[in-house]
Amino acid sequence: xxxxxxxxxxxxxxxxxxxxxxxxxxxxxxxxxxxxxxxxxxxxxxxxxxxxxxxxxxxxxxxxxxxxxxxxxxxxxxxxxxxxxxxxxxxxxxxxxxxxxxxxxxxxxxxxxxxxxxxxx
Amino acid sequence: xxxxxxxxxxxxxxxxxxxxxxxxxxxxxxxxxxxxxxxxxxxxxxxxxxxxxxxxxxxxxxxxxxxxxxxxxxxxxxxxxxxxxxxxxxxxxxxxxxxxxxxxxxxxxxxxxxxxxxxxxxxxxxxxxxxxxxxxxxxxxxxxxxxxxxxxxxxxxxxxxxxxxxxxxxxxxxxxxxxxxxxxxxxxxxxxxxxxxxxxxxxxxxxxxxxxxxxxxxxxxxxxxxxxxxxxxxxxxxxxxxxxxxxxxxxxxxxxxxxxxxxxxxxxxxxxxxxxxxxxxxxxxxxxxxxx
Numbered sequence: 001x002x003x004x005x006x007x008x009x010x011x012x013x014x015x016x017x018x019x020x021x022x023x024x025x026x027x028x029x030x031x032x033x034x035x036x037x038x039x040x041x042x043x044x045x046x047x048x049x050x051x052x053x054x055x056x057x058x059x060x061x062x063x064x065x066x067x068x069x070x071x072x073x074x075x076x077x078x079x080x081x082x083x084x085x086x087x088x089x090x091x092x093x094x095x096x097x098x099x100x101x102x103x104x105x106x107x108x109x110x111x112x113x114x115x116x117x118x119x120x121x
Numbered sequence: 122x123x124x125x126x127x128x129x130x131x132x133x134x135x136x137x138x139x140x141x142x143x144x145x146x147x148x149x150x151x152x153x154x155x156x157x158x159x160x161x162x163x164x165x166x167x168x169x170x171x172x173x174x175x176x177x178x179x180x181x182x183x184x185x186x187x188x189x190x191x192x193x194x195x196x197x198x199x200x201x202x203x204x205x206x207x208x209x210x211x212x213x214x215x216x217x218x219x220x221x222x223x224x225x226x227x228x229x230x231x232x233x234x235x236x237x238x239x240x241x242x243x244x245x246x247x248x249x250x251x252x253x254x255x256x257x258x259x260x261x262x263x264x265x266x267x268x269x270x271x272x273x274x275x276x277x278x279x280x281x282x283x284x285x286x287x288x289x290x291x292x293x294x295x296x297x298x299x300x301x302x303x304x305x306x307x308x309x310x311x312x313x314x315x316x317x318x319x320x321x322x323x324x325x326x327x328x329x330x331x332x333x334x335x336x337x338x339x340x341x342x343x344x345x346x347x348x349x350x351x352x353x354x355x356x357x358x359x360x361x362x363x364x365x366x367x368x369x370x371x372x373x374x375x376x377x378x379x380x381x382x383x384x385x386x387x388x389x390x391x392x393x394x395x396x397x398x399x400x401x402x403x404x405x406x407x408x409x410x411x412x413x
Contacts, residue, residue: 009159010152033161056148056161062338062371065270069369083155084396091393097271 002120003027005046007037007063008081009056013104017050020109021116034058038066041073048120049073050081050102053092064096077119130189130217132224135179138188140166146181146188150207156242156396171312172204172303173197178228182208182217192221194228195303199407201229202303203239206248218248222255226403236404238303240376243397257401262379263302265395268364268372272391277365278358281322290318290332294344299410302376302400305344310334313342321358327351331359340372345383356386364390376400 004026008014014030021028029044031037034055041049049067053060060080067073080101082089089101100119106112135143144162151157160168168174175196182190189212195202203225208217229237240263241248285293291311298307310316310332318332327350334342340363347355364372376398377384 009148010157012152054157054159056144056159057164058338061267061269065338065369065371068271083157085155088395092267092395095267095269095271095391095393097269 001025001027002048003029003044003046004048004050004116004120005029005031005037005041005044006050006052006081007031007034007040007055007060008050008052009033009054010052013052016106020106020113024113026116032056034060034063034066037063038070041067041076042070045072046076048077048079048116050079050116051098052104053080053082053084061092061096064098068097079116079119129184130215130220131183132180132220133183134177135181135191135193136176138181140169142188143176143181143191146191146209147205147207149188149209150190153210154242168205169193171309172202173308173312174204178225178232180221180224180228182212182221184212190217190221192225194225196229196232196234197299197303197306197308199234199409200236200238200299201225201232201234203237204303206239213247219251219255222251226255236402236406236410238400238402240302240398240400243399249399252401255403257403260400260402263376263398263400264374264379264384265398266372266374266377266387266392267395268387268390268392270369270371272364274368275361275364275390277362278321279324280358280362282362283320285318285320285330285332287316290316290330293318293320293330293346294332298344300406302378304375305342310342310344316342319359319362321355321362323350323354323358325350327355327358329355329359331363333363335367335370338371340367340370341374343374347383352382353385353389356383357389360386360390 009032031040034057051060077099080098083104093101102115140162144165148159172195174193179193190208192206193204296307313334315335320330322328329347331345
């Protein structure tokens with residue numbers, strides 16, 4: 001079973017993602033802020049990290065830096081989960097070493113699942 | 122204070138709430154923003170302190186026992202700043218935002234302040250329209266920039282480089298930045314921790330300085346000046362020294378004016394644009410701000 005960690009502060013969004021992914025057989029874990037997110041990543045060793053760029057303690061770009069500095073997480077696909085416009089999201093993804101991005105809000109569940117599955121290692 | 126509402130709203134001073142409560146309502150108002158910028162209580166408390174937010178004159182919109190919106194007022198000599206304005210999504214389009222704004226402007230007037238400043242995220246049309254309606258006018262466009270620590274290492278430009286301790290750095294910043302965007306005014310640096318700087322002299326005689334705040338994971342709050350020489354060359358030089366010195370720190374810069382002559386150097390150094398804001402004023406800056 002592939003493991004997905006979502007680092008996302010909005011509870012409703014996290015709940016929606018959880019329902020979608022667990023229904024499709026993914027093991028799911030959620031952290032609602034940056035520091036908990038890093039800790040969870042190190043404990044859970046996910047196959048994919050979905051990372052919101054706007055978090056209450058440190059933003060997603062900063063968390064990306066932490067994850068890149070962890071030997072155990074360096075090869076884990078890191079995906080920005082963001083409502084930012086496409087061009088900005090692309091700039092951030094390229095600049096901060098993400099493996100890609102998925103846009104919020106989720107408007108098409110099947111498309112979302114397909115995107116997640118395509119990034120899972 | 123309250124104009125007519127579609128819902129029964131009361132405006133209460135923000136000082137009657139804990140920072141945790143204010144953090145909660147602020148985050149709820151931003152939940153559907155393209156750039157939500159959520160905060161935890163620690164960050165909001167720092168924000169309140171660094172930006173001189175006056176909670177006695179900031180407001181929370183209440184409907185019964187429920188918080189529906191918030192707006193904060195920064196207060197400095199001769200000027201006020203509207204910030205953190207937000208209404209929770211289910212209460213929008215009922216006049217709450219306008220009531221909060223009118224309430225804050227009234228609070229500023231009570232403090233005998235006739236000059237108000239704010240920034241609005243570009244393309245936030247409802248807010249922009251409201252501010253125009255209330256008498257604000259556009260001053261210019263501001264950039265929010267980031268630079269990733271993942272970028273390749275930088276070789277510092279050859280220069281005579283002098284590190285500036287906090288007091289030296291703040292002396293260079295001076296106290297005459299009152300007409301700058303609020304986040305980049307002198308007080309914002311004076312109120313911040315871990316402020317230091319660099320003074321560079323290049324081989325051709327160009328010289329300039331950069332003052333910055335170094336946080337645990339980020340460099341931020343840059344104030345800089347080219348005293349002699351080409352601003353782009355000078356900015357490239359001080360950025361190269363800074364990022365050579367702190368290769369693992371992320372960089373976040375707020376409210377860089379779009380016509381800043383140093384800007385090309387930031388892009389050369391790998392900075393990317395996060396988003397833009399529109400700077401708006403209401404009233405005329407007092408002569409004491411412009412003349413200093």
